[in-house]
Amino acid sequence: MPKLGAPFLHSITSLEENFDRSRFPFNIPAYDKGINIALDSKVTMLVGENGSGKSTLLEAVAECCGFDPEGGNRDHYRESFEDRSELAKALRLSWLPRTTEGFFLRAESFFNFATYIEEVSNLRAYGGKSLHKQSHGESFLALFENRFEHGFYILDEPEAALSPQRQLAFMSIINQLEAPGHAQFLIATHSPILLSYPGAKVISFDDGEIKQIDYKESSHYQLTKSFLDSPERYFRQLFEDYDDA
Ligand SMILES: Nc1ncnc2c1ncn2[C@@H]1O[C@H](COP(=O)(O)OP(=O)(O)OP(=O)(O)O)[C@@H](O)[C@H]1O
Numbered sequence: 652m653p654k655l656g657a658p659f660l661h662s663i664t665s666l667e668e669n670f671d672r673s674r675f676p677f678n679i680p681a682y683d684k685g686i687n688i689a690l691d692s693k694v695t696m697l698v699g700e701n702g703s704g705k706s707t708l709l710e711a712v713a714e715c716c717g718f719d720p721e722g723g724n725r726d727h728y729r730e731s732f733e734d735r736s737e738l739a740k741a742l743r744l745s746w747l748p749r750t751t752e753g754f755f756l757r758a759e760s761f762f763n764f765a766t767y768i769e770e771v772s773n774l775r776a777y778g779g780k781s782l783h784k785q786s787h788g789e790s791f792l793a794l795f796e797n798r799f800e801h802g803f804y805i806l807d808e809p810e811a812a813l814s815p816q817r818q819l820a821f822m823s824i825i826n827q828l829e830a831p832g833h834a835q836f837l838i839a840t841h842s843p844i845l846l847s848y849p850g851a852k853v854i855s856f857d858d859g860e861i862k863q864i865d866y867k868e869s870s871h872y873q874l875t876k877s878f879l880d881s882p883e884r885y886f887r888q889l890f891e892d893y894d895d896a
């Protein structure tokens with residue numbers, strides 16, 4: 652029988668009996684109808700306004716995977732169900748095949764993660780140069796190029812470190828890993844560039860529910876496109892004294 656490849660994680664579902672909507676984080680508006688996300692693509696993008704609940708969910712999913720919710724890979728302290736957060740306890744993840752490889756990475760905690768990686772791994776894996784001696788974007792991409800292999804990767808706003816050009820390079824790395832079925836990615840992003848990844852499933856956290864959309868329906872795509880087509884139109888509304896004569 653051929654070895655099963657990505658996608659490894661097929662769904663994230665909330666357990667209604669553990670979902671007490673009177674308190675955080677169950678009262679986040681996007682979670683109102685419960686959480687029921689089918690991951691039938693090897694790349695899934697979460698998109699939504701600031702504060703719509705993307706990171707909260709990613710952290711809980713990372714915990715369920717046994718990854719450190721602060722960022723990193725397997726965290727043996729979280730192996731026990733009882734030590735998990737309330738949201739992680741209320742989620743059911745359905746795997747086939749189950750993988751324990753991969754990690755959770757938040758762009759904002761990348762510095763700590765770089766320290767951790769350097770402690771536990773061989774520096775030569777990153778071109779022989781300390782991740783701390785490379786710029787934020789350079790080191791981020793070096794990590795993607797050298798560290799991503801087989802597994803499930805949860806990334807929170809990876810674009811924070813990357814120029815538009817490097818976002819394209821990043822998508823090329825994702826493609827090399829996901830196309831042959833080696834890796835699966837779950838990514839929260841505000842980047843209209845990353846959202847356009849071919850074949851990615853885009854999940855919106857806006858309007859009080861979690862639902863699949865086309866990336867062109869996202870306000871991120873629409874506002875960015877409309878703004879760049881005609882920035883003056885926006886500046887006239889934003890600034891009382893704007894003069895585009
Ligand atoms: N400990 C907490 N208690 C109560 N509310 C909280 C707590 N931590 C976060 N929140 C709220 O939960 C909501 C969801 O936050 P979250 O970080 O998941 O949003 P996000 O979609 O990742 O936003 P962004 O795009 O800005 O990263 C926000 O409204 C936030 O203020």
Ligand SMILES: [Mg+2]
Pocket residue numbers: 705706707807839
């Ligand atoms: Mg966030």
